[in-house]
Amino acid sequence: MKKPLIAAIGLAAFAQLAVPQLAHAETLRTPHWVEFSGKESLDPISPTRFYSANQLIYSRLVRQGSKGEPVSDLASEWQANPAADEWTFTLRDGVSFHNGKALSADDVIYSFTRLLDPERDAPARAALSVIEDVSVNEAGQIVFRLSQSHADLPILLMDYRAKIVPVGFDDDTSLQGIGTGPFKLVEFDPQGTTTFEAFADYWEGAPKLDGMDLIGIPDDNARTQALLAGQIDWSGWNGVNAQQLRLFSSNPAYHYDSIATGDWRGMVFRADDEVFQDVRVRRALRLVADREEMVNLLFGKGGATITCDNPVWNGDQYKLAQQCPQDLDTARSLLSDAGYADGLEIDVYTSGVDNYFRPMTELYQRQAAEAGITVNVHNVPAADYWNTAWMKKPAFTTAWGQRPTDQVLNEIFQSEANWNESAYKNPEFDALLAKARATLDDEARTELYHQAQALLTETGATLIPFHLNNNRVMKREVHIPAVEHFAIRWHQVDKQGES
Amino acid sequence: MNASSSTTARGPRLALASLPGQHTLALLWANRQGRLGLVLIGLHLLLAVAGRWLAPHDISAGDSLASLLPPSAEHWLGTDQLGRDVLSRTLAGGREAIYTSLPAAVLAVVWGSACGMLLAIIGGRVENIAMRLVDALLSIPWLLFLLLVIGVMGPGPLVFILTLGIFYGVAVVRVMVTACREVLCLDYIQAARLRGDSLMRLLWREIKPNVLDTILVELAMRWSWALLAFSSLSFLGFGVSPPTPDWGLMVADGRGFMSFAPWAVLPPIVALSSLIIAINLVADTLAKTLGIDRAGRPE
Numbered sequence: 001m002k003k004p005l006i007a008a009i010g011l012a013a014f015a016q017l018a019v020p021q022l023a024h025a026e027t028l029r030t031p032h033w034v035e036f037s038g039k040e041s042l043d044p045i046s047p048t049r050f051y052s053a054n055q056l057i058y059s060r061l062v063r064q065g066s067k068g069e070p071v072s073d074l075a076s077e078w079q080a081n082p083a084a085d086e087w088t089f090t091l092r093d094g095v096s097f098h099n100g101k102a103l104s105a106d107d108v109i110y111s112f113t114r115l116l117d118p119e120r121d122a123p124a125r126a127a128l129s130v131i132e133d134v135s136v137n138e139a140g141q142i143v144f145r146l147s148q149s150h151a152d153l154p155i156l157l158m159d160y161r162a163k164i165v166p167v168g169f170d171d172d173t174s175l176q177g178i179g180t181g182p183f184k185l186v187e188f189d190p191q192g193t194t195t196f197e198a199f200a201d202y203w204e205g206a207p208k209l210d211g212m213d214l215i216g217i218p219d220d221n222a223r224t225q226a227l228l229a230g231q232i233d234w235s236g237w238n239g240v241n242a243q244q245l246r247l248f249s250s251n252p253a254y255h256y257d258s259i260a261t262g263d264w265r266g267m268v269f270r271a272d273d274e275v276f277q278d279v280r281v282r283r284a285l286r287l288v289a290d291r292e293e294m295v296n297l298l299f300g301k302g303g304a305t306i307t308c309d310n311p312v313w314n315g316d317q318y319k320l321a322q323q324c325p326q327d328l329d330t331a332r333s334l335l336s337d338a339g340y341a342d343g344l345e346i347d348v349y350t351s352g353v354d355n356y357f358r359p360m361t362e363l364y365q366r367q368a369a370e371a372g373i374t375v376n377v378h379n380v381p382a383a384d385y386w387n388t389a390w391m392k393k394p395a396f397t398t399a400w401g402q403r404p405t406d407q408v409l410n411e412i413f414q415s416e417a418n419w420n421e422s423a424y425k426n427p428e429f430d431a432l433l434a435k436a437r438a439t440l441d442d443e444a445r446t447e448l449y450h451q452a453q454a455l456l457t458e459t460g461a462t463l464i465p466f467h468l469n470n471n472r473v474m475k476r477e478v479h480i481p482a483v484e485h486f487a488i489r490w491h492q493v494d495k496q497g498e499s
Numbered sequence: 500m501n502a503s504s505s506t507t508a509r510g511p512r513l514a515l516a517s518l519p520g521q522h523t524l525a526l527l528w529a530n531r532q533g534r535l536g537l538v539l540i541g542l543h544l545l546l547a548v549a550g551r552w553l554a555p556h557d558i559s560a561g562d563s564l565a566s567l568l569p570p571s572a573e574h575w576l577g578t579d580q581l582g583r584d585v586l587s588r589t590l591a592g593g594r595e596a597i598y599t600s601l602p603a604a605v606l607a608v609v610w611g612s613a614c615g616m617l618l619a620i621i622g623g624r625v626e627n628i629a630m631r632l633v634d635a636l637l638s639i640p641w642l643l644f645l646l647l648v649i650g651v652m653g654p655g656p657l658v659f660i661l662t663l664g665i666f667y668g669v670a671v672v673r674v675m676v677t678a679c680r681e682v683l684c685l686d687y688i689q690a691a692r693l694r695g696d697s698l699m700r701l702l703w704r705e706i707k708p709n710v711l712d713t714i715l716v717e718l719a720m721r722w723s724w725a726l727l728a729f730s731s732l733s734f735l736g737f738g739v740s741p742p743t744p745d746w747g748l749m750v751a752d753g754r755g756f757m758s759f760a761p762w763a764v765l766p767p768i769v770a771l772s773s774l775i776i777a778i779n780l781v782a783d784t785l786a787k788t789l790g791i792d793r794a795g796r797p798e
Binding site: 220221224225228241243244246247293296297298300351352355358359361362363365366376377378379380381382384 | 559737742756759
């Protein structure tokens, strides 16, 4: 009689222990890096937007496909007029917000009107400034009128900040955090844990997860340790660096994927500087880089994608395939022609503000020395770097996130761009970009973008040795589609998948 | 009457304090703790001068296939992220820190001692006002102050030496005023004043020999603080520029790999710690041997 009783008590005790664990089994615990020190905003167009949360809450009209191409999200289809200066988008039926309200054209117009409002501090406006007016036509479709022809408006609308919020978002604080995305906000605590529950009426189907916890862990190493200790279920959007990946790669409790992204690091030699204004010097400075060695040492073999001073990433449909091995002889010859036969001495400013800046610069210093170039590396404190060195000194390191071709070329390299950090001014390049925007024919547009990229590689003022990979580490039971983070379908993520 | 023939309530202290430098060294050497400190400091000074030549590998050369290799027969302390030999960089990594912190400590002690002795002699309202100013300066967080000055002036060896020297001299002023007060009330000082000795003579011949022990201990203490400050600044990105190896910078660069490649970060930590501990061992031994108890208890 005693044995069954003990067994029953044991079973009850086990059940007590097991039940709480099961209750949380379907909640994905995700770290975020508390980018704005607790000032994270649920407004997707705010300068302090809570990126990780907003990705789950809100949707866009158009989103990235698995290869970076524009595919439908809240807009089911779209078309342009022959001049490509007016675009019509058809809204998807049956979409509702988290508060039960049906999505309407008014919400879309409201969202874009506030995004384009010049009185508002919305960084996304620069990327979408080509939009002159948004309205609804008689058929209930959304009509974008542009200030100039733009054949890639759907790509611009993939901007991660171009989210659709309900009418009245600004006036009614209860609407902050109400979107049409796969997860509903439950509790907002950016420095602690922000919690979400699955939105059962999500238009693409109910999420496989019960909910998500976004846990604020600012320190890179602390996030890695939290993953090792089982306090979080995956490495989060930022992933882990190539060296940290070693901690997990042979551990059967985890699996990982390494996804190519359009994020890049580089070194700018401003074209308005007395030395760097000579295109031969700029080209020589880029030819001395051994990009393969940089990738091998900074990320491990194959841990990043070599690029030839071209900011367009491999996943972009307009990417021009190029080769750029280190070429010391040509570099020496160019320098000699430019009057630096006895060598060149330059100052490069960098910082520990980014994990890759300093080692990249030190490696470059070593490589450039082989061609007689002396690189004096100036280490700037992290807190001051963006204000005192970036775009202020003749040569400095830089970092950019993934952008589609049109955006990255126009925002960073077009002559009049606000963020033209390299002071690169080339009318031929500008003309190619303008022409590409106005060309609706896919093949012809691709050719124009290829010419622009080739020209930039030949004459540009920025060394871009690689695009980063995103190394995402997950616990064995977590399954996240192996696509870059903008293309993840969060309703498909689950915590019981076999990897 | 001069210092060598004077006596104080602490008895033999003055006789010892007035001995030439080699006797002070002899006293340190006679103490096990002091001996250890001296050996370690000597070793570090030797490495600061000759570390680059003693290093088994080129301190800047790296191997693209040797990133973060663990310790081996070829690389005794392993390699860093850029494939450079950690032992070689550690051996040479104290040079900038020592070359900067030691002159800064000397500067701090020279001006702080002079100022402190002068204020103690002048006394009265001037001393009171000056000491309140010293208190105010000492209440400023040291790192914040250093970052502010270096942020405005820009990093550079001279700026580091001047900033660290001037800042740490403030604390020396306070210590020296207190030390001199004990001396000033003694009979032989009164006698020297009545004799009509000039201020400089009074300072140099009568007071200085009797506070030399305090000065030596302050020198050691300020050196260890300046060393720590320089390494902290280097860690934060204000220090030396690559590829010059520096312990603070090595720690900053290697800390991201601490979990799986501790060999990239532990050697510079051990090197820096050993030097700071050595300086403190010497300071403690000096204080005990020469009769100073920094906790304030008479010996």
